[in-house]
Amino acid sequence: MQDHAGYDQAMKREPKPARAVMHDVARLAGVSHQTVSRVINGHPHVREATRARVLQAMRQLDYRPNALARGLATRRSRTIGVLSFDADLYGPSSTLLGIQRAAREEQYAISVVALSEQDTTGSVRRAVDMLAEQSVDGAIVIAPSNAAAHAVRDLPRGMPVVALEASFGKDMPVVVVDQFAGAELATRHLLELGHRTVWHVAGPADWPEAVLRIDGWRAALAAAGVPAPPIVSGDWSARSGYAAGRRLVATPDLTAVFVANDQMALGVLHALHEAGIGVPERVSVVGFDDMPEAEFFLPALTTVRQDFDEVGRCGLRTMVEMIDGSETFAAETRVAPSLVLRASSGPPP
Amino acid sequence: MQDHAGYDQAMKREPKPARAVMHDVARLAGVSHQTVSRVINGHPHVREATRARVLQAMRQLDYRPNALARGLATRRSRTIGVLSFDADLYGPSSTLLGIQRAAREEQYAISVVALSEQDTTGSVRRAVDMLAEQSVDGAIVIAPSNAAAHAVRDLPRGMPVVALEASFGKDMPVVVVDQFAGAELATRHLLELGHRTVWHVAGPADWPEAVLRIDGWRAALAAAGVPAPPIVSGDWSARSGYAAGRRLVATPDLTAVFVANDQMALGVLHALHEAGIGVPERVSVVGFDDMPEAEFFLPALTTVRQDFDEVGRCGLRTMVEMIDGSETFAAETRVAPSLVLRASSGPPP
DNA sequence: TCGGGTCATGTGAACGTTCACAATTGTGGC
DNA sequence: GCCACAATTGTGAACGTTCACATGACCCGA
Numbered sequence: 001m002q003d004h005a006g007y008d009q010a011m012k013r014e015p016k017p018a019r020a021v022m023h024d025v026a027r028l029a030g031v032s033h034q035t036v037s038r039v040i041n042g043h044p045h046v047r048e049a050t051r052a053r054v055l056q057a058m059r060q061l062d063y064r065p066n067a068l069a070r071g072l073a074t075r076r077s078r079t080i081g082v083l084s085f086d087a088d089l090y091g092p093s094s095t096l097l098g099i100q101r102a103a104r105e106e107q108y109a110i111s112v113v114a115l116s117e118q119d120t121t122g123s124v125r126r127a128v129d130m131l132a133e134q135s136v137d138g139a140i141v142i143a144p145s146n147a148a149a150h151a152v153r154d155l156p157r158g159m160p161v162v163a164l165e166a167s168f169g170k171d172m173p174v175v176v177v178d179q180f181a182g183a184e185l186a187t188r189h190l191l192e193l194g195h196r197t198v199w200h201v202a203g204p205a206d207w208p209e210a211v212l213r214i215d216g217w218r219a220a221l222a223a224a225g226v227p228a229p230p231i232v233s234g235d236w237s238a239r240s241g242y243a244a245g246r247r248l249v250a251t252p253d254l255t256a257v258f259v260a261n262d263q264m265a266l267g268v269l270h271a272l273h274e275a276g277i278g279v280p281e282r283v284s285v286v287g288f289d290d291m292p293e294a295e296f297f298l299p300a301l302t303t304v305r306q307d308f309d310e311v312g313r314c315g316l317r318t319m320v321e322m323i324d325g326s327e328t329f330a331a332e333t334r335v336a337p338s339l340v341l342r343a344s345s346g347p348p349p
Numbered sequence: 350m351q352d353h354a355g356y357d358q359a360m361k362r363e364p365k366p367a368r369a370v371m372h373d374v375a376r377l378a379g380v381s382h383q384t385v386s387r388v389i390n391g392h393p394h395v396r397e398a399t400r401a402r403v404l405q406a407m408r409q410l411d412y413r414p415n416a417l418a419r420g421l422a423t424r425r426s427r428t429i430g431v432l433s434f435d436a437d438l439y440g441p442s443s444t445l446l447g448i449q450r451a452a453r454e455e456q457y458a459i460s461v462v463a464l465s466e467q468d469t470t471g472s473v474r475r476a477v478d479m480l481a482e483q484s485v486d487g488a489i490v491i492a493p494s495n496a497a498a499h500a501v502r503d504l505p506r507g508m509p510v511v512a513l514e515a516s517f518g519k520d521m522p523v524v525v526v527d528q529f530a531g532a533e534l535a536t537r538h539l540l541e542l543g544h545r546t547v548w549h550v551a552g553p554a555d556w557p558e559a560v561l562r563i564d565g566w567r568a569a570l571a572a573a574g575v576p577a578p579p580i581v582s583g584d585w586s587a588r589s590g591y592a593a594g595r596r597l598v599a600t601p602d603l604t605a606v607f608v609a610n611d612q613m614a615l616g617v618l619h620a621l622h623e624a625g626i627g628v629p630e631r632v633s634v635v636g637f638d639d640m641p642e643a644e645f646f647l648p649a650l651t652t653v654r655q656d657f658d659e660v661g662r663c664g665l666r667t668m669v670e671m672i673d674g675s676e677t678f679a680a681e682t683r684v685a686p687s688l689v690l691r692a693s694s695g696p697p698p
Numbered sequence: 699t700c701g702g703g704t705c706a707t708g709t710g711a712a713c714g715t716t717c718a719c720a721a722t723t724g725t726g727g728c
Numbered sequence: 729g730c731c732a733c734a735a736t737t738g739t740g741a742a743c744g745t746t747c748a749c750a751t752g753a754c755c756c757g758a
Contacts, residue, residue, distance in 0.1 A: 019505070021744055032708045037746065045705055064505075067482045068420045069744035072713045077417060079460075079483075087449075093442055100436075100463040104476060109483055111428075112461050114449040127453060133416045134428075134458055156368070156413075238645040263642060270645040293612060296587040296619040298647040370714055381738045386716065394735055418714035421743045 020061035029057035040065055067109075071135065079109040080319055081136035083127070083151055085143050087114040089236055090263065090291045091308055092142045095164055098312020099140060106320050111136060115151070128154040137323045140164060140315050160322040164315045166208050173322065175315045175333040179209050182304040182337035183216025186258045186286045188224075189302070189339055194347045195256035195284065197226050201244045201268060202233045203260045213260050213288065234260075238267040245271025254283055255348040262287040262294045262303055269297060269344070280346035290340050299343035310335050369410035378406035389414055416458075420484065428458040429668055430485035432476070432500055434492050436463040438585055439612065439640045440657055441491045444513055447661020448489060455669050460485060464500070477503040486672045489513060489664050509671040513664045515557050522671065524664045524682040528558050531653040531686035532565025535607045535635045537573075538651070538688055543696050544605035544633065546575050550593045550617060551582045552609045562609050562637065583609075587616040594620025604632055604697040611636040611643045611652055618646060618693070629695035639689050648692035659684050 022040075026033040031050060038046050039054040046054075057063075071077040080103060087093050096112065103110045111134055113127045128151050131139060138160035141152055152172075155161060161172045190198045200217045203210030214231065221228045232247055234240030241264025248254055249271060259265035265287035269279060277283050279299055287294060287303035294301040314333045371389075375382040380399060387395050388403040406412075420426040429452060436442050445461065452459045460483055462476040477500050480488060487509035490501055501521075504510060510521045539547045549566045552559030563580065570577045581596055583589030590613025597603055598620060608614035614636035618628060626632050628648055636643060636652035643650040663682045 023744080033744090034709080034746085035707060038707090041746085045707085047706065050706080064478060064482050066421075066484060066744050068417050068426060068484055069713090070746075071417045072415075072421055072715085073744080073746040075713075087446055088443065094437065097436055097463055100461060104462065104472075104479075107479075109460055109479060110462075111458050112449060113453065113459075114446060123453075129413060130453075130456075130458060133413050135415060135417055238642050242645055266642055266645045270647060270649075273647050293587050293615055293642065296591055296615045298619060298622050300619075372714080382714090383716085383739080384737060387737090390716085394737085396736065399736080415714050418743090419716075421745085422714080422716040424743075 020063045021066070022063070024061055025054065025057045025063050028061065029054045075135075076323075077109075077135050077137055078107065079111050079134065079136045080316070081131035081134065081139040082110055082112045083131070083139060083141045083143065084112060084114045086116060086236075087142075088116075090289060091165065091261075091306065094308040095142050095312040095315075098309035099142075099316045100312075101309070102313040102316035106316065108137075108316070108320065124151045125154055127151075132156050132159070138162070138319045140319055141166075160319060162315050162319045162322070164311055173318050173331050173333075175311050175318060175335070177306045177308075177311060177335045177337050179212035179337075180216040180219070182288060182306070183213040183258070184220045185216075185337065185339045186288065186304050187217045187220035189341075190256040190258060190284055190286060190345060191220065191224050191226070193256075193284065193345060196253070196348070197221065197229055198256045198258050199229050199248060199251070199254060200231050201241060201248070201257060201259040201264055202231050203236050203264075205233065210260055217258055234264045234267075236261055236263060238263045238270075240264060241267025242271050244268060246275075248272075249275040249277060256284045256286075256345075258286050258288075260288055262289045262291045262297075262301060265294075265301055265303070265344075266297055269299075269301075273298075279344050282349050284345040284348075286345050294340075295342065297344070302342045302345040303340050305338045305340050307335055369412045370415070371412070373410055374403065374406045374412050377410065378403045424484075425486055425672075426458075426484050427456065428460050428483065428485045429665070430480035430483065430488040431459055431461045432480070432488060432490045432492065433461060433463045435465060435585075436491075437465075439638060440514065440610075440655065443657040444491050444661040444664075447658035448491075448665045449661075450658070451662040451665040455665065457486075457665070457669065473500045474503055476500075481505050481508070487511070487668045489668055490515075509668060511664050511668045511671070513660055522667050522680050522682075524660050524667060524684070526655045526657075526660060526684045526686050528561035528686075529565040529568070531637060531655070532562040532607070533569045534565075534686065534688045535637065535653050536566045536569035538690075539605040539607065539633055539635060539694060540569065540573050540575070542605075542633065542694060545602070545697070546570065546578055547605045547607050548578050548597060548600070548603060549580050550590060550597070550606060550608040550613055551580050552585050552613075554582065559609055566607055583613045583616075585610055585612060587612045587619075589613060590616025591620050593617060595624075597621075598624040598626060605635075605694075606632065607635050607637075609637055611638040611640045611646075611650060614643075614650055614652070614693075615646055618648075618650075622647075628693055631698050633694040633697070635694050643689075644691065646693070651691045651694040652689050654687045654689050656684055 022033045022036050026036045036054050039051050082099060084092055084096055100110055115124055115127055139155055140162050142164045143166045152161060163172055163174045165176055187198050202214050218228050232244040234244050245268035257268060259268050265285055268285055272279055272283055279285055287301045290303045290305035294303050318330060371382050371385050375385045385403050388400050431448060433441055433445055449459055464473055464476055488504055489511045491513045492515045501510060512521055512523045514525055536547050551563050567577050581593040583593050594617035606617060608617050614634055617634055621628055621632055628634055636650045639652045639654035643652050
């Protein structure tokens, strides 16, 4: 045994302070490990004096419970997995932030896996496996595009799942901003300003969000008895918005454009400016998202505000409710969008 | 015991498929659990036929190893904690993305805690505690501001830490973009265009990054024998940039501004436009970051490009090296910035 | 004075892995 | 035909919690 001790010491590069465990606390406080456990978990039936002694011992040893061991015993990891697609876009990334903030309040840890459109089925599969192996208590999917739908199917059966900003049928709770209503709002606003029709720069066709915005736009036009002009599509990036804008400037009767997100709207503004077309004097532009920068575009962008932070928070709250087994969680939470009026929209020339 | 079985069944709301564990696989394959473990971890000395049988059994039972149990036994969680401050800014959030991508390649899980400037010492402390309890193998701090320095101190001693985009003294590895050089680059560019002097809109004074950019700007001016004009400060937001811009337009001899980030630069552009000052005809503007939108500002923004994705990747790689105990990890990794020339800078009027 | 309850605490067995150490079998050289 | 040694597999004890019970001590009403 002397030898063994020697070996141990030789192996230790630095004499690590060797984290205190529950048993150490118990010994120091003169109680059993179970009593310590009770104190930690706030069980009743612990005498005040004992509790104090235990807490004192915990402080003295700088004890921190080991979440791994706890998770193993309890079959709850208090960790929620987040599967995030296209996390480089404004929407998904701020939704993620909302989730994180809410998680911290609820004392849940968040394990994020960021996937992108280009990920192969294999890599998505592996990412999902990782979440499963970590035995997360549930998964939140920030999944605007359809690619995510596949990923969801690979999650272990019986694991609670919440979808954000998209719905994959009726088998899981969903938190969404009402895209349809938002698009209507924007389009109606332009029509009410007196524009004869409203053009649309859409997002990728395989994103439910993009489709819903198209639908809302169409509905508003239809309600006004106006035929819908052809759609120009982009990939959400400012660059693609610029490309779309270049195509639009060739349109003779163009006076109003509803762009499916702010970044593309920026590109459109750029293209219009380049073509010497004044905004809003000759063409009005309305965006979608209300990213913080939108207010300082040239001109300041009229846009539809989505409260991503709120979406994230709601998503996490719903998740926690599912985990806690209450049967009362909302099947669908709708966050209302709102129109933010700025300088980029005005009456037609 | 019959009773017990009955109780069990009564408790189960849905008959959950009861995740297979290593022992189940072992039984099905007719080997011991240890052999299964060996197969999973790719140990040598397992007969090919046995390995095949085990793999088959794993597939058949849809077995996934339990990372919690593994972590408990092995004292390695294969999880890295990320402490992110101001994750709503472009820089930190894209750095985070780089970390995540790299982590996935290295098969590490990422546990993120997003903190903001407003977080009280207490809430930061609790966040750090959470990471510690999860027994993360190490922590990466995306910590531009000084507030983070405190948090780092609370991490358990002996836990590997890497700081990104900031340095807290010499006790931990650091990955940074050379802010000083970037600022010099921008300032020199403007001077070389013929501007007599260059004004500066700086970030908050308690951010090392902001200070380094100020230093680089000053150094470039000094090298040209030009006295530095007074600094205008913002908080990185476009709004604060706009406010700074409004103050700048009052300056009579203003011909060139170096703004400490792109979002503030957007605000400055807005203010200049509002005041009827042409860019770059009358005033040149250079930003910092090169966010994707910068190319589509009006006019397209000349800026200093930081490769945040690379910073994140390097940070994670360094972290993994530290965890693996190789003594060869870099104490400081410098990522070089580069100047991106666009339309917002030109010769003075 | 006795039973039946709640309070306060302790004991040992899970949870699902890996680790340290056997134990058993096969292989090649002499 | 025997020995040293490697290859292959198995056994039981960790890892640090919580859970299910068991055990006393105490209190209250009959």
